[in-house]
Amino acid sequence: TYTVLSQIAAEQFGMSMDDVTVHLGDSSLPTAYVEGGSVTAASSGTAIQLACLAIKEKLFKQSKHDSFKGVDPIETIFRDGSVALKRTPAETVTIASLMEAAGLDEIEEMGKAGPDVKQMLKYISYTHSAVFVEVRVDEQLGVVRIKRVVSAIAAGRILNPKTARSQILGGVVMGIGMALHEESLWDHGTGRIMNHNLAEYHVPAHADIEDIEVIFVNEEDELVNDLGIKGLGEIGIVGVPAAISNAIFHATGKRLRDLPITIDKIIAP
Numbered sequence: 001t002y003t004v005l006s007q008i009a010a011e012q013f014g015m016s017m018d019d020v021t022v023h024l025g026d027s028s029l030p031t032a033y034v035e036g037g038s039v040t041a042a043s044s045g046t047a048i049q050l051a052c053l054a055i056k057e058k059l060f061k062q063s064k065h066d067s068f069k070g071v072d073p074i075e076t077i078f079r080d081g082s083v084a085l086k087r088t089p090a091e092t093v094t095i096a097s098l099m100e101a102a103g104l105d106e107i108e109e110m111g112k113a114g115p116d117v118k119q120m121l122k123y124i125s126y127t128h129s130a131v132f133v134e135v136r137v138d139e140q141l142g143v144v145r146i147k148r149v150v151s152a153i154a155a156g157r158i159l160n161p162k163t164a165r166s167q168i169l170g171g172v173v174m175g176i177g178m179a180l181h182e183e184s185l186w187d188h189g190t191g192r193i194m195n196h197n198l199a200e201y202h203v204p205a206h207a208d209i210e211d212i213e214v215i216f217v218n219e220e221d222e223l224v225n226d227l228g229i230k231g232l233g234e235i236g237i238v239g240v241p242a243a244i245s246n247a248i249f250h251a252t253g254k255r256l257r258d259l260p261i262t263i264d265k266i267i268a269p
Helices: 002-013 040-061 095-101 117-122 160-181 240-252 265-266
Strands: 075-078 084-086 088-094 128-136 144-154 212-214
Touching: 002 040, 040 075, 040 095, 075 128, 084 095, 088 095, 144 160, 144 240, 160 212, 160 240
Parallel strands: 144 212
Antiparallel strands: 075 084, 084 088, 128 144
């Protein structure tokens, strides 16, 4: 989240991400959307973009420089702490000098973004995925090995391919855990979870994970939000258990719908 939000602000002003500081989770800050539901980048990111636009508009509205006074931000280019008009990109002026001439020590603006209910009723803007899994099942022991997973994602504009890929990789591993390993065992006498520790609650280890390929499908969505981005939080997980179950069915002919799919269920008559 910090990386992507820094990137959005840095891109708006053509500066390095090292020059941007992101503050989150402080009660003194403006109210933000809930941290969840695969909406952080889309909600907070869009708000940052709108705040950056408001800063540009104020800068140009109060500018004393003839070339930039009252200019529309869309007609400008920001890079390396300077700004230029698109029609004359070689003629740059530093942001600091524009602010100094306008008598501005700082510019503080707020951006507000939220879902458009009318648009949501008219258009579908969800992230989509297709998951392909190759499994090997030991005929005698019933041991399942996931040899390969391919996850293809259509999630609008991918802001940062490296972090986005890592997000999906983690989701795939969690999906493998959901399909084959993870299960809470309840004490029916006390109502408590009996395996509430990593010694007894099984999660995938390195030996359980082999080849994972992530493919991002190019998708331009100008309606979902100003940035054209969608969520990547859950989409890496949800299709994986179903794909694994289907692969086991193709390998064994046994349809198992109760997760996790464990050895006893596979070898049961």
